[in-house]
Each structure stands twice: as structure tokens, then as C-alpha cells.
Amino acid sequence: MSKDQTRRRILEAAGPVFAEKGYDAATVREICSRAGVNLAAVNYYFGSKEQLYVETLQYGRDPEGQHDQPLTWPADAAPEDKLRLFIEGLVRQMLGERAPWHRQLMLREILQPTGACRQLVERHFRARMDQLLGILDEILPPEVPLSRRQQIAFSIVGQALYYRVASEIVKFLVDEDQRQAHFGVDQLAAHILDFSLAALGLHPGLAVPRPEVTHEPLEP
């Protein structure tokens, strides 16, 4: 087996393990076992577990030299549509079961940063934040100060992040049937978009009776 081959195999095995268990709980033994390489290989190729972690994050971000293009849309799209696409991508990222391990790793870095690679993580999230702020630029009047724009952005992202970090809470606060029926990716994205657009004033508020609503059977 060629030299770079085993290196790659270690990286590809390390990704899911780190993503699932976190840095501390992941063991180099499991990584090596999954990769089918010897235990010593990690320290031979990477020097230490920590360095392997850093390089795994880099590898995940950019496996072949291609940047991952987060989200794109036609530049002339309506701001509401851009926001919709952004939120849909966000929710999909949070709830998508087959989330590639790279996203999961990044999320772990949000929740409890290891500090091993501030820069990398920072760049990643700053890009997405700027994207959202750009959309808000087209919606908000210019006199709204930056701090308020940031707060609004956080309010939008926070709604989506909730379903990832508090998924266990959701799981026992709303029962299985309701979850299946109303808490899928699409419905949540639609709700968060509704909530946010209403907050921004582009939709009527959720509490005001909405004439266009299809008449669902009233709850007893």
C-alpha cells in the first residue's frame, strides 16, 4: 500500500469517528481499526492525535482542493427567495441525517471549540454569516445599525440550530406522530422562514388571522 494511501485511509476513517464521538471520546485505536491500519500509523503520519484532528478538519473542508461552494442563487433573485434558500440550506444542514461528517465536525467546534484550529473554523462560519448579512442588507433599511443586523442574523440561525442542539428536548416535548407530521426538514424550514419574514415585516405576523390559510379542521 502506497504511502499516501494509508494517510488518506486514516483521514477518512478519522472523520466520522471524530464527528460522532467528539475529540476526547474518539480513540486512535478505533480510528486505526476502522482504517485497517496499525495503531502506530497515526503517530507516524501525524505525530499526535491532536494533529490528526486538525488535518482531518482541513481534509474534510477541502478534500481535493475544491472549495465547497456553500450555496448559490441567481444574483437577481428576490431577497425573500435568497432568504428562503439560505434557511432551507441551514435547516437541511442541521437536521439532515446523512450530513457529511465535515459539517458535523464544524458544529462540534461551535458547541465546544477545541481551539486546535480556530482559524479554519472561523473562516468557515464568517463566510456564512457574511452571506446572511448580505441578504439582510437587501431587506433592512440602511439606518439599521450593524449590531442589530447581527442580532437578527443570530435570531435566524438560532432557530435552526435549536433543532440540532436540542433535538433530544424536541423529541420528548412533541410526540412521535406530531414530529413525523410537522417537524420534517421542509416544514421547519418553512416555519423558520415564515417566522423570520414576519419578524422582518415582510409577512403579516403569525398571530393575525391569515386570510390565505387553507381552512384546516379546528382543534377541539
Add this chain to the structure above:
Amino acid sequence: MSKDQTRRRILEAAGPVFAEKGYDAATVREICSRAGVNLAAVNYYFGSKEQLYVETLQYGRDPEGQHDQPLTWPADAAPEDKLRLFIEGLVRQMLGERAPWHRQLMLREILQPTGACRQLVERHFRARMDQLLGILDEILPPEVPLSRRQQIAFSIVGQALYYRVASEIVKFLVDEDQRQAHFGVDQLAAHILDFSLAALGLHPGLAVPRPEVTHEPLEP
């Protein structure tokens, strides 16, 4: 030293340690060291680290037999005021530095439940959820289905939770000065209330020019 005395000392030492480091990273050696008791005491009094953890959570919830009354308000208060009080309490809980370790432990249980005490955690958060749903009952028209009310509640809580779970992200996305000036507990509570009330339709949206705004200097 009396028997119950050391028991209490262990519990009170275990609280902060578990809260700061989490179940796995916390060690009984540190707990015993902080409590000034022998290493064997934990297993003597609690049988195992896990059981100590469970009893620590219970002890934190209810140290002396008094339930912690989460939040109260006059029953005849306006729904907006109740929501304001609720959100203020929420944000204070999330951001308050001197958060008693019990809150922190509960938050940890949200983010990564140990499963050691589902019931306890479940009761705790269901109570708060019901409180919020009660407030929404007074705001939303009756035909809004339960699932939508729950989504709205999660949208509100999610905004506040964000600043706890993603505090590191906030820290490098908005610079020190801005944070000091606009991301304190009071300002964030005010913003989340604004955003949510606007989303509900009780306030004008944030994007529509608000006549009552005090004219702050425009940003260049």
C-alpha cells in the same frame, strides 16, 4: 465530621465540576479533592460516579426541599409583558455568568443527554415549555394548531439558546466593542422580544421604518 456533612460536601463540590467539564471529563478525584474528602468517599456514599451524578442533579434542583419557582407574574398581566418576563428570564439563564451550576447541568443535559436521569430533565423542561405555550395561548388565535405553537415556542427559545451554545462563534463574529455595547443580557432580551413580537404580529416588522425610534447617528 458528621456523616451527612461529607455527603453534602461531595454533592456541592460535584456540582460545579460536572457543570464545567461534563460527566465524562469530570473526575471523582477532582471532586473529592475539592470537597476535601477521601477518594473512596464517593463510592462509599453513592456507589458509583454515575449515581453521584444523578444525585447531584437532584440536589441541584432541590437542595433543601424547596422547589425552585422558575418565574412568576401577575396572572392579569398583558401577554406581551408575560412574554417579556419569560424571555428576560431565559436570556439571563443563558448568559448569566454567575449561573448556578444547576442550570448549567441542565443545559448540558439538553445538548448531550447522559440518559442517567431522563425523567428529572424531562420534567424540568416540560414545565418551562408549558409555561411558554400558556403565554402563546393568550396571543395566538385558537385555530393555530399545536404543532405550530410548538414551532413558535422553539423559535423563541432557540434565539436565546444560541447565545449559550454558540457563544464562541458570537465572540469572533462581532468584535469586543460591539459585544460590550450591544450584546449584554438586557439588549439581547430586548431584541429577542422585539423579533418575536414582530414575528407574532404584535409589533411592526423590524424592516419597516419605526417612527418611534430615537434617532441614533447613522452609520457611515
Add this chain to the structure above:
DNA sequence: GCTTGTTTGAAACAGGCGTATTATACGGCC
């Protein structure tokens, strides 16, 4: 074919962990 530098393999090391064991000191009771 031999030498040289590199990669693999299995085992061992040192340290930290939760837990168990054993022995000592305390405090009320006959």
C-alpha cells in the same frame, strides 16, 4: 545481491481513570 532509508506490525510503556480492598480511627452502648 546487498545496502540504505522508509513503512508496517506487535508489543510495551507511562499515566489517568473508576472502583475495590484493607486497615485504621471514631462514637455510642452494654
Add this chain to the structure above:
DNA sequence: GGCCGTATAATACGCCTGTTTCAAACAAGC
């Protein structure tokens, strides 16, 4: 006082961790 159940203390055990060691297998150059 002597005794005994209980609380403390010190230490040892077994396990798992990241890391190191060192010999064997290998590829390449001459």
C-alpha cells in the same frame, strides 16, 4: 473499659488511553 457498627484513609487493582519502541518487511539504487 471493652465492643462493634460505621466513617475515613491509603493503597492497590484492572482497564483504557495516547504514545513509544524496536524489530521485521519492503522498495529503490547501484
